[in-house]
Amino acid sequence: MRFCETEAEAAFRAEARAWLAENVPAESRPHDGAEARAYDLEWQRRQYEGGWAGxxxxVEYGGRALPLELQTVWIEECVRARAPGPGCLIGGLNHAMPTLMQYGTQEQKDRHIAKVLTGEEVWCQGFSEPEAGSDLAGIRTRGVVDGDHLVVTGQKIWTSYGDLADYQELLVRTNPDAPKHKGISWVICDMRSPGIEVRPIRLMAGDNHFAEVFYDEVRIPLENVVGGLDNGWKVxxxxxxxERGTAFMAEQMKLxxxxxxxxxxxxxxxxxSGRGxxxxxxxxxxxLGRAVVGARxxxxxxxxLVSKAGAEALQGAEASLxxxxxxxxxxxxxxxAQRLRGADFLLDDSEVGEHSWTYNYLWSFQTSIGGGTREIQHNIVGDRHLMLPR
Structure with missing residues (x-):
């Protein structure tokens, strides 16, 4: 890991800072709904047209093929400039498309990757279920092969931006007789398919970017399976x-x-105490000292993690740490923040988003749940990093 910035990184940082100073939207992002989607897509298109996406x-997918360290510099400058995050594009940009790059067929890559980068497609994730959240291998949503299609029936929950998405990275059980971690497939699901019902979930922080998704004999072409039928656990x-490693880098740096x-x-x-x-x-x-040191x-x-990921495959245990x-x-x-502001904390009338202390306090509760609970992350570290007995 390097601690000194190279000349190339310094020049890239200056260029990024100048572009952001001219292009960060003056208006705040809408809370949710179609207006939020339009805002996110416009910001993504602006970044792409300016050469700052991907x-x-x-390069074959519209990116610049620059080192991950420069992507990190870009994110640092976005945080500094208080630029909008990816919003409803987070799933597609940060884990669905990287997964397609690794496991997708050439046709799947050509069909989707560039469109996400240019702000034309929104993706959501269909992994968690009411009885299979952190225990992802317990999914029950089934996909039955019928000719050249999978017929999918079941339910997903905590699907971020499910009501705004065009496509979904969906896990289904395609072989119920296989062991728990086998017989699962990772498929591309068109969210406009007949038989899909999306029900938004309003969060205690006030927005509703999560959703339940129900599947009633939804037909998905077998050509949409990524990484091979029954090989979805690996994918x-x-x-x-x-998702656990670099996907939330901006949120991590923002702290x-x-x-x-x-x-x-x-x-x-x-x-x-009322004194001073x-x-x-x-x-x-x-x-305050512990908070600053913890954030640093x-x-x-x-x-x-970024430095190591640039040289070798990302390790799940390190991402969990x-x-x-x-x-x-x-x-x-x-x-x-809640303690410092006292009763005024409850009277915070700032709009939903990063400028509201109340919103961010309520939002912080989900950080130990999303992407696998804190307990699951500890188990991963103990098992794969410390090699502790089960």
Whole structure:
């Protein structure tokens, strides 16, 4: 892992910073719905037309084939400029398309990858089920081969942007007689197919980007199977390695900024004890120190993961370590924000999004659940990294 920026990276950073200064949208992202989708697609198209989409993607898919370290620089500058995130494009950009690059047929790649990069397609993920969340191998949604199609019946839950998506990366059980981790297939599902019903779920933070998805004999062409029939567990593990590792890099980096903002806030707000400023309270100061150090540690772990991923395959255990630290720091930082703001925390009338302390506090609860619970991440680290007995 390098600690010094090269001349090429410094030049790239200056170029990125200048472009963002001219192009970051002045208007805030709508909370959800069709307006949010339109906003996200427009921002993605603007990045693509400016040459800032798919920085580390292969050239044949519209990318620039630059090192992952430069993609990291771009994300750092986006966080600094408070640029919008990928929004409803996160699934397609950050794990569905990387999975297709690794396991998809040439036809599947040609059909979808460039369209996601240019802001023409939105993807969602159909992995979790009511009785198979962290225990993903317990999925029951079935896909029965009928001629040249799979007939899919079942239910998925916690599908991010399911109501806005054009396609879905869907896991189905295609061989019920196989062992638990076998007989699963990873398929491309057209969300406009007959037999699909999507029900949005409103979250306690106020938005509704999650959804339940129901499948009633949905017909999916067998040519949409990725990585081979009954080989979906292997493909899904690649997807999850992207999701747990680098997919949320911007959110991870953002915490360092938020922790520093808390320090500045503590200089202005009164101490919870009512004596002096919050920053003068020894306990508050210690909590701020732990939050800042935790966020900087997360930043260093993220950069280490990126540095290693540039040289070899991403390891699931290492990605899980980053995910654990992310959830710990996110909840620590936003709990401290709640304590500093006191009763005013409940009166925060900022719009839903990163500018609302209340929204971010409520959002932080899901960081120890999404992508596999914190307990599952600990099990992965113990099993694959520490080699502990089961």
């Amino acid at each position: 920085i580390n993607w292969p 899904a593990m690649a997807t999850l390695s992207f 360092a900024r938020v922790a520093q903002e808390l320090v500045e806030l503590a200089k202005e707000l009164p101490s919870p 400023r919050a920053i003068d309270d020894g306990e508050i100061r210690a909590q 540690t997360l930043d260093a772990m993220t950069h280490q 980053v995910r654990i630290q992310f959830s710990n720091v996110a909840q620590q930082v936003h709990r401290l």
